[in-house]
Amino acid sequence: MPRCIPIKEIKNTTEFARIVEESPEPVIVTRNGREAFAAxxxxxxxxxxxxxxxxxxxxxxxxxxxxxxxxxxxxARDSIKRTRDRYGL
Structure with missing residues (x-):
């Protein structure tokens, strides 16, 4: 199950980065109780x-x-020949 974190808790960017890097799934960031974005x-x-x-x-x-x-x-030979003829190659 994805981990959800309120947006106000990502002020500590070092801790947030650690959580994201260690999570086996995307971390869902919520705003006002609704999903805002994933990291x-x-x-x-x-x-x-x-x-x-x-x-x-x-x-x-x-x-x-x-x-x-x-x-x-x-x-394949016919296809190559038609391509060469079409483009003058």
Missing amino acids: MSIELLDAMRMERARAELYRLLDEAEEASRDGRVVD
Whole structure:
């Protein structure tokens, strides 16, 4: 469960940074009892970015496999030749 901290308690930035860096989840900062923003460690941010990139890669692979099954493919040599012809390469 994410940790929630009232905004008035982040005046001690050193302590707040320690809490964020040690938390396995984003730390939710509240204002007037409502969620205002979240803070997270760089490690957690990098892990989330990697997870998003991995999900996008799997989506693209699924799309490519579907195109292949449906016959929506072209020979690589033909594709390269058409690209070269189109752009005068």
